[in-house]
Amino acid sequence: MEDFQPATTAEHLLWLLAQHGVEHLFLNPGTDSAPLQEAVATLGKAGVAIPKIIICSFESVALAAAHGYWQVTRRPQCVFVHVDVGTQNLGAMMHNTLRDRAGVIVIAGKTPYAEEPGAPGGRSHTIHWQQDVPDQAGTVRGYAKWVMEITRPSMLARAIGRAVQVATGGQPGPAYLMVSRDVLMDPPASELGRTSGYAVPRPPAADAETVRWIAERLVEAERPLLITAKVGRRPEGFLAVTRLADLAGVRVIDLAESGCLNISTSHPMNLLSAADGQRAVEEADLIIVVDTDVPWIPRFTQPRNATIVHIDADPLKIDMPMWTFPADVAVTADGATALGQIVERLEEAGHTARPEGTPEAPAPAPAPAAADGPITAHEVVTALNEVLREEDLVVEEAVTSARVLHEVLHRTQPATMYGTGTPGLGWGLAGAVGVSLASPGRRVVSVVGDGSFMFGVPTAALCLAAEADAPIMVVVLNNDGYRASRLPVFELFPQGLSAGRGDAEGTRFSAPPDFAAVARACHADGETVTDRADLVPALQRGLRSVESGRSAVVDVHIIRD
Incomplete structure (x- = not known):
């Protein structure tokens, strides 16, 4: 609305977010947050466009959902938390946004400055x-x-513009703003401020000489290898790797x-197994x-003459102090962008097909024969292959079952696999809600361990899915414990008492x-599976729940090893 005139800085803030x-x-x-909550009501009545408000019952869930939304759209969303304690509750999800380079904006309240009687928004509680x-x-x-406190209304427009610019540009990441409620209640700046001109830098390209050199080395190499974790996060990266x-x-x-997913799991050059890699x-x-x-991992393998x-x-990985992997050319x-340039160079040089002798596509890993024993993670992933469509979206936080998921799950389309690959456990539920919110009409399936499920604050995450109308199916690979914390005990003490008894304290x-x-x-459907004959039907019922707009949890009890 061209004639919009906010009455408070809180109203101005919501308007600015929408404009960006x-x-x-x-x-x-x-x-x-009271000034913001009143501003939502006031601006809604006036017909002013503002971001959709989604209530979250726990802060880490809010940030994980915003992170998941970013992965799909590359557009930063905003999280509002309550002063220092709300900031602390962001917890490991903040680490995840850093390591996954996720563009998000966190706004935290700040203790009011004013304490004199009658001061709008001043201190009124212990x-x-x-x-x-x-x-x-x-x-x-x-x-x-990036960190900034908004201390006066006149700086608000620049602070919000800068937050969006910094969170999105370069190496994306979280921008953290603070603002006290008395500032939010202040009269707004006399001018709304500009909302354009905060250009986000275009992705940097490699220089032509470097591209030419790499393309020549590829042609000369007898055993070239590409190692990547996240270039496929954008569809053009997936296509460049494939090409x-x-x-x-x-x-x-x-x-x-x-x-x-950086390349189709069915591509003949995709080395699926850890041993092959x-x-x-x-x-x-x-x-x-x-x-x-x-x-x-240098402990297990290293290049010999490459x-x-x-x-x-x-x-340079400057935020990892002891990152010292070798590189001859950085x-x-x-x-x-760079892989796309290299592909273009090869095509210009006349390369149009794979060289002779390229191996055939690996056959899908066979499912273990049905037995009377516990269900295996392999069987669960095989069952997912039976019920999933190519266009379904899979969110992964399977931890010690991640390797099985990677080797067995069939995924052929770009942008159909999501996860963080970061240390903070508990992202897989709310992250999937964010993916679902950004992908209306798509079926979203989150595969998590039982530890991940509990770390994800499931009551808050499932309620968020209902509030946001973003249903998900959660498949829990439930082995009754923390296998990820048990295996290091066996690794470091192979002859120890824990390894001898096949268990470790606290796991x-x-x-x-x-x-x-x-x-x-x-507000979700829930089902427990202990019999392999019930596995596929349970997954099908869960997907039908998602199609009807309701989340589902399929808790599959797998082998305890």
């Missing part, structure tokens, strides 16, 4: 003194890309822990590492919750 393309504000309210901490932003400073494999006979390691690293004479934090090219928006460039649940009952308590 922010579609959703994930709100966890507190005493500091907590307004208790929450006045020396360095609220310090909680996230090591993980936020490069076709043109130059490049084998591809699509790292399982990335939660991203380790051998390829050792045998390669040229390795191109693209958009990857950890291309291999020229190593590293392409990344930040090939290229500062967007991975998808088994003696009284786990009923996940299906949790689902039913949160």
Whole structure:
């Protein structure tokens, strides 16, 4: 509305977010959000466009959902949390946004400054003194890309424009803003401020000479290898990897822990198994590492005699203090853009087909024969292959079953696999809600471990799915414990008492919750599967629930190893 005149800074803030393309504000309210809540009502009545408000009952869930939305759309969304305590509840999801380079905007309230009687928005509760901490932003400073406090209405337009620009541009990441409620209640700036001119830099390309050099090395190489984790996050990256494999006979390691599909699982140059990947690293004479934090684990495998090219928006990895993987040529460039350039160079040189001798596509891994024993993770993924469509979206946080998911799940279309490949457990539920919110009409399936399910605050995540009208099916690979914490004990103490008894302290649940009952308590369908004959029918019922607009949890009890 051209004649829009906000009455408060809070109204101005909501208007600015909408003007910058922010579609959703994930709100966890507190005493500091009251001006925003009133502004929502006022602007709604006036017909002013603002972001859709989605209530969230826990802060980490809000941030995970905004992160999932970013993965699909590359458009930053906003999360509002309550002062220092709400900031702390963002927890490991803040780490995930840093490592996954997710563009999100977090706005946190700040303790009011005014305390005199009658001051609008001033201190009125005991907590307004208790929450006045020396360095609220310090909680996230090591993980936020940019931090700013809005202390006066006149700086609001520049702060919001800058937040969107910084969160989206370069290496995307979280922008963290703070604003007190008395500032939100202040009269707005006399002018609304500009909402254009905050240009986001285009993805950086490699220089022509470097592109030519890499293309020549690919033609000369006998055993070229491409290792990537996240170049397929954008469809053009997936297509560039595929084309490069076709043109130059490049084998591809699509790292399982990335939660991203970089090349079709049926492509003949995709090295699905971990053993094949380790051998390829050792045998390669040229390795191109693209958009990857950890291309291999030196403890298990290392290149022997390869020229190593590293392409990344930040090939120095300056936020990882001891990142020391070798590189003979480091290229500062967007991975998808640079690979596209290399493909174009090869095509200009006349390369149009794979070289002779390219292996045939690997046959799908056979499902283990049915037995009387517990269901295996392999069987669950095989059952998913039976019920999923090519266009369905899969969100992964399977932890120790991630390798099985990677090797067995059939995924052939770009942008049909999501995950973070980051350390913060508990993303898979709300992250899937964000993916669903950004993909209306698509079926979204989240595959998580039982530990991931509980870390994901399932009551908050499933209620968020209902509030946002973004249904998901959650498939829980339930082995009654923390296998990811048990295996390191066996690894470090192979002759120890824990390995001898096949268990480790603190990694088994003696009284786990009923996940299906949790689902039913949160506006979702819930079902427990212990018999393999029930597996496919249960998954089909869960997908029908999603199609009807209702979330579902299928809790599959798998082998406890």
